[in-house]
Amino acid sequence: MKYTILIYESEADFASRTDERRQAAYWGAYRQYTQALKTAGVMVGGAPLQPGPLGTTLRQRDGRRQVQDGPYAETKEQLGGYYEIDVPDLETALDWAARCPAASTGAVEVRPNLPT
């Protein structure tokens, strides 16, 4: 079954990406995590995302395009990236999600993909 691990990061997490003292640890942790997923043969795909303020939200209403600066929802933690994995069941997906660096600092949501 395919699941998507949605990574929600705090402002501090996003800051760690570029902070000189913390970025090595931040990216190191994700490299290790990605490698672990690949080694286990469960990785399908994924991508890190730019911070929420770089997002642009669009709604098409009555033939008119409404464009807004910023992410879809203004929340304390923002979508920072995702992994797509292929594992037998939710428990296994949750075990992998627990190892994601953001699980300890922000939050991760595990969502089953619609079968295609």
Add this chain to the structure above:
Amino acid sequence: MITPATLDAHRAAELAVRASYGRLVAYLASRWRDVAAAEDALGDAFVAALAAWPRDGVPDRPEAWLLAVARRRLLDAGRHAAVAARVLPELRTVVDAAHAAAASAPAFPDERLALLFVCAHPAIDEAMRTPLMLQTVLGLDAARIAAAFIVPATTMGQRLVRVKTKIRDAGIRFEAPDARELPARLGPVLEAIYAAYSSGWEEDVAGAEARRESLADEAIWLGRLVTRLLPEEPEAQGLLALMLHCEARRAARRDEAGAYVPLSRQDVGRWDRAMIGEAERTLYAPGQAGTAGRFQLEAAIQSAHAHRAVSGVTDWEAIALLYEGLVRLAPTIGAQVGRAGALGEARGASAGLAALDALPTEAVAGYQPCWALRAYLLAALGRAAEASRAYARAIDLSRDPAVRTFLAAKEVAYGEKDDLKANFPLDRARRAPLKRSASAPRTPCVRAVSAGQRPIVLAEIRDGGRRRIRATWRRPGRREIEV
């Protein structure tokens, strides 16, 4: 046409389903990882049985027969997923195969434990865990469950459909957790069973009609099932003992006129001694030493109250100690109020009131036992005006008319002892945990052990070997307190 053969077959089918419904659903759902499909297939098998058994006779092993038909239905449904309509005559072909299968099939494994853990999975909405268990393990219909939880039947039906869809589509594993995860996962299972017991606790005593709506029997049945499936888990036994103790006193909670009778005034002759006996044997089952938990302590509190039937007195000091242990382990508002009440009896009303005053105001504002206890303690201290206001608040918060009448009468004439928490042990409000105080141990270890024919109960709380509390109430005089 209804013939005796039809009726016999109908009853045989019904009995087979009742007796083994949960086992059949659990087995099918665990193989197909789809609760709703398993229930549908079993429903089809039941219909097929009603058609086939009057004609062909009731099979020797009705469960195996039903399982064979249901399994075939699931295979067919998988094969023809696009075909929405289920046509009954198709079943005729299955029925012949079922006769053969039922004769030779080996006994199917009991997967109910896995199903219980799926129902109480952390990914399942907490409010739906109990309804899900009642439906899948016991076969209760949505209307019956809805009545107990006071929601419209259609609403409950829709919620059950949604939650079963989540189980299937989220890919929740049908497996009892391993030893490492069991302690964390067992809690929600027991909580869900306890919630079934507590649904309608206050209302159910009011009349026979309401009693039928209560799920007490179902909850106790589930409690027994869990103790059978997990005989080594003392918390499961604690939960069963707790429910049995509460149930044993049900008849005594009302007098002949239907008036509310507080625990301390109950006629012990109206307590169900056989049920108390079972509760005690369950709680103090041999080999159940080890880490104990909240349900064992709650059962031990009920056990202490039950002991009045033998000794004629209530050992409030012991009860206060057990509440102390409970507060350290699970600092719910109910446990805190229970502790304050026991302290009030053991060491005087002002000690009880002080314990109540220490609780956060917002947490107790809507909690009836807290206001009833406050009123009682204030009255005992002669603070009549304050007591009167507290009584008014308690009456406002009481849903049971008999309790309201009782409290209103007390407002006029006061002066008796009661453990309001023990008599209202199941209020939902108390399930909201309070924040642990900074002084409370972070990893408390509570043990309840027994020895000999007359059990001696110890509640022991360790905090890095420094803090310990023990209560021995079966033999007065051998009481230890170390804090």
